[in-house]
Amino acid sequence: MIAQWLCYNRSETFRGEQAQHKSMARRHNIDGRPTIAQIARIAGVSVPTVSKVLNGRADVSLPTREKVERIIEEYGFVRNRAARALRKGKTGLVDLLLPRLDDEYYLPILEGVAQVLREAGLRLVLTATDYKPEEEVRWITTVTDHSTDGILVVLPSERAIEQLERSGLPFVLIHNQGGLQATAPSVRITSWEGGFVATTYLLRLGHQRIAYIGKTSPARDAIERIAGYRAALDAAGLPLMPELECDGDFTEASGYQATLRLLELPEPPTAIFAGNDRQAAGVYRALHERGLVVPEQMSVVGFDNLPYTEIMNPPLTTIHAPRLELGRTAATMLLRLINGEQLEMPRVVLPTHLVERQSCSPPRQQQE
Amino acid sequence: MIAQWLCYNRSETFRGEQAQHKSMARRHNIDGRPTIAQIARIAGVSVPTVSKVLNGRADVSLPTREKVERIIEEYGFVRNRAARALRKGKTGLVDLLLPRLDDEYYLPILEGVAQVLREAGLRLVLTATDYKPEEEVRWITTVTDHSTDGILVVLPSERAIEQLERSGLPFVLIHNQGGLQATAPSVRITSWEGGFVATTYLLRLGHQRIAYIGKTSPARDAIERIAGYRAALDAAGLPLMPELECDGDFTEASGYQATLRLLELPEPPTAIFAGNDRQAAGVYRALHERGLVVPEQMSVVGFDNLPYTEIMNPPLTTIHAPRLELGRTAATMLLRLINGEQLEMPRVVLPTHLVERQSCSPPRQQQE
DNA sequence: TTTCTTGTGGAAAACGATTTCGATTTCTTT
DNA sequence: AAAGAAATCGAAATCGTTTTCCACAAGAAA
CATH class of the missing domain: 1.10.260.40 (lambda repressor-like DNA-binding domains)
Structure with a gap:
């Protein structure tokens, strides 16, 4: 031994x-x-x-x-790279800041960034901020020391953006939360349209009572998703039903609990639009526990199109969030900025689309 | 607009x-x-x-x-970091080489490495080799230029290891494929024991005909898993059943196809040990398609304990691969090496363990 | 008062590459 | 053959920091 x-x-x-x-x-x-x-x-x-x-x-x-x-x-x-970097004023490094590393949502973003940087011969420095402000302060000071040629930030806080602008370094924001007035270069996805399309899809199938899970998160994308949901109901001439708008912090557990509450309603919904796929997984679990089968007794739509939605049972219909492209375009923009070029389109919004699988069907006749 | x-x-x-x-x-x-x-x-x-x-x-x-x-x-x-790095001969950077970024298996490893490095005030340079030899050659030359203080390589090729040893830079291997004679510092998991434990678990439940999926991969971990499976059968006094050892390249599709073939056997197995969780997902899909319910009609065990195994239906019993710890210990060892210390244990093997969920039960009486 | 520490601060030489610009050589042209 | 143009090469400065080592002043010990 x-x-x-x-x-x-x-x-x-x-x-x-x-x-x-x-x-x-x-x-x-x-x-x-x-x-x-x-x-x-x-x-x-x-x-x-x-x-x-x-x-x-x-x-x-x-x-x-x-x-x-x-x-x-x-x-x-x-x-020796250090000597070269010193003389040339470029390090050949680009910083990518992610909130978390153990969240597979960010993985394709990372992959996209890595692809583009690799093609350009640059290397990727990865930092996880863990949503903690102290961590942010740490990386802000450590990142603006010319040790990287540019910075990519996913879900940046207001303070982070300020610091970045002050630093004078090129940067691009991914999933920027900021208000509409922000002029910083950024890449987002059409969350509102995603919410709208998902809800409209369920409406077209004939559903009248459609629940939404994920009201808790203050993130901009979450707000847009529920706004899209409401707009679709409104466009269909349906009233908003507050009892069908459930809290949910985008975890599996919150999807589970919200579903249990929905099922206890005097008049439960016939379809559930989960704000993201993780919540949708929780919805599945609750439904399975209560013996309800998808999609015959309950239609479910998710959001994000995580890899495992394909192997869920039944495969989940969901809104595809183009995360790889998010990373790729952000990195491409950053390379331009590093190169001293101007961006003709500093604020890019990437389209989402519906991925139709087998978790939705028309509602049962007369709801039993 | x-x-x-x-x-x-x-x-x-x-x-x-x-x-x-x-x-x-x-x-x-x-x-x-x-x-x-x-x-x-x-x-x-x-x-x-x-x-x-x-x-x-x-x-x-x-x-x-x-x-x-x-x-x-x-x-x-x-x-200015570059100037500092030039003078001190240290860059404050550590390289992590992963085969792929779009594979969530590696995510916890990355997270573990990032945690340790962050605590040490070092930054992480991420590189994906994409399993391509040319890519490896590229990073090998680019990585040994003193641009990082140390290197962490997941699933290194023989050539990569040679290059690393030649470079004189500190490095630690993760999931080293190499032969037993290799003396390079590395961290692995007990794949053999994992295979043994999983199979023994099924045997204890009373299963006699247990299939294994994942014979194709030449990776060392794959070889060890099937060896553990065989050893467990042997220890139980059962003969090896070659018709129950299925090809499988550790993708969902291969799990699916292998299962279909198994079900067409004159005497199908009562339990399936999938070499990894992705294959187990394919097993689930095939079983569901054929109308077989888990675990009553077929017990299934996976390997790796990916996050989504918890939300599979039913939740998958699987072997936990301590990937976070893999990253943490490898990074910790590397820090020691960078610090000029000696490693008293250069070759670490981390234990796996069974995570019992709801995908296994005793076989049906008399197989129908 | 003289000598010896101790504490502070600075001059200059690294670190290893790139870049500027001038010197030399070679090749054309008249 | 002389003059100009082009190709080739190198001396020295430079990037911004760290480190070594020495100078100087102030306080302690003789």
């Missing part, structure tokens, strides 16, 4: 694996990792010449270039 | 928001962001003194310190 917990000695490994480089290095009196100056000396050229080769500049003759390239290859030289 | 797509002019914003700093800066002929030298000049001290204040050194008198601190605060000075 003990034998396999062999002690790992870093310097030993280093010596072992770097042997071939080491021997060459010794000949030229190099201690550790080679620098541009050492490469230059070995190649018999000047430091700027090596730099020019490294940066693919034109004013280097072919023989010189090849010689230098050979030496670089031979010694496994890689240039 | 057009009105709200106001053009965002970065330099304008900069001018506006930084006005109060700017005015002071102008008095002292400062153009952009202040440097240590400018702070020093304004405070009437030397550059090293400011640096000493910044680094909390002892050889600065209280009045001087306070004066400098006041100026720093007043001008909103933050030091």
Whole structure:
């Protein structure tokens, strides 16, 4: 047992694996990792010449270039990023600030950002603020120290935006909560339309009593979703039914509890529009517990289109939130800003759309 | 419509928001962001003194310190990270390499790493290799340029490990695939025990015909899981049943297809051990399609304990893979290495355990 | 009063790359 | 063959911080 917990000695490994480089290095009196100056000396050229080769500049003759390239290859030289960043004023890093990392909602956003940055040869620094103001203060000071070329913030607070604008660094907001007057570059989704479309879909199926879950959250997207719901009812000439607008903080548990309350109503709804997919999962659980089957006895619509909605039973009809594109466009915009370009469209809104699966059907005749 | 797509002019914003700093800066002929030298000049001290204040050194008198601190605060000075990194040889950055970002399996690992790094005041650079060798080559050269202080790699390839050892940078492997002889510091989970425990659990419930899905993957964890399954059968005195060992590449679809094939067997199994939760979801789908109910007509066990297993219907019994701890311990080990310490336990294996939910029950009497 | 600490502060040399600009060489042109 | 143009290369400055080491002053010990 003990034998396999062999002690790992870093310097030993280093010596072992770097042997071939080491021997060459010794000949030229190099201690550790080679620098541009050492490469230059070995190649018999000047430091700027090596730099020019490294940066693919034109004013280097072919023989010189090849010689230098050979030496670089031979010694496994890689240039020191810190020195480069210092001189060029660019770090090649972009900061992405997420509220949480354990929430899979943000995953495609992250993926989208990573894709674009990778294509551009930039690297991604990830920070989770955990919704805590102290954390925000920490990253604000740590982020504005020129250690990154630009900043992407998901669900930024007002204070965060102020700090960002003050810093002078390029930044783009994702899911900006701010008021309409904010001019900062941002990417959002059409939450209102999503709410409207989902509700309209249920209305078209013939539902008259449609509940909404998710009234608690003060987030802008949540507010827009319920507003879309109300607008759709209104457009259909139906009155608002306050008893069908349930609290819900966008967790599975709140969807569960809201559903139980809805089922105890004298006249329960025939369809439930959950403000997000997690709540929809809670709705499923409550319905299953009460022995109601989806969609025959209750239609359900979610929001976000998380991956697992496909494998729910039955698969959940939901509003697709284009989260990958959210990340991609935000990153693309940021690259423009970093490049000193102007954004012709600083405030982008990405469309949502309905994904029809099997959790909805027309209501039963006469509600029993 | 057009009105709200106001053009965002970065330099304008900069001018506006930084006005109060700017005015002071102008008095002292400062153009952009202040440097240590400018702070020093304004405070009437030397550059090293400011640096000493910044680094909390002892050889600065209280009045001087306070004066400098006041100026720093007043001008909103933050030091340039690149310069600091160049001089100190440390960047304050740690690289995390993940195969994919759109796979929620890795999310808790990421979260764990982020937690530990945040506590240590380091920042996380995230890279996705996308399982592509070219990508790996790219990051290998880009990552070993001293731009990060250490590297964490999830599911590293052999070549990646070689490169890492050659680079001389501290690194820790997560889910190392390598052979037992590898001495590189790594963190894994007890996949074999997980497979053994899951299978034994089903055996104890009375199942005799237990299928396993997930034979295709060459990943070490996959191999260990099926080995654990076989060992449990063996320990129970049961023969191996090759027709019950199904191919499966750990996707939902493969779980679905494998299940359909299993159900067509002359003598189908009474329980299915899916190599991971995604495959288990496919199992559920196939069973539901065929009208079989879990667990009465088929017991199912998963592996990984992904978040959505809790809201599956019925909730899935599965093997918990401690992914958060995987990230935390790997990051903790890396910090030690960065700090120049030795690891007394360079190869850590984290325990898995069974999470009992409602997808298993004793087999029906007499199989019909 | 003299010497020895102790405490403060600064001059200058790093760190490793990039960039500017001038010097040299080579190649055309007249 | 001389003069001008083009290609090639390098010396030195620079980015902003940290670190080493030395100078100086004030207080303590002789």
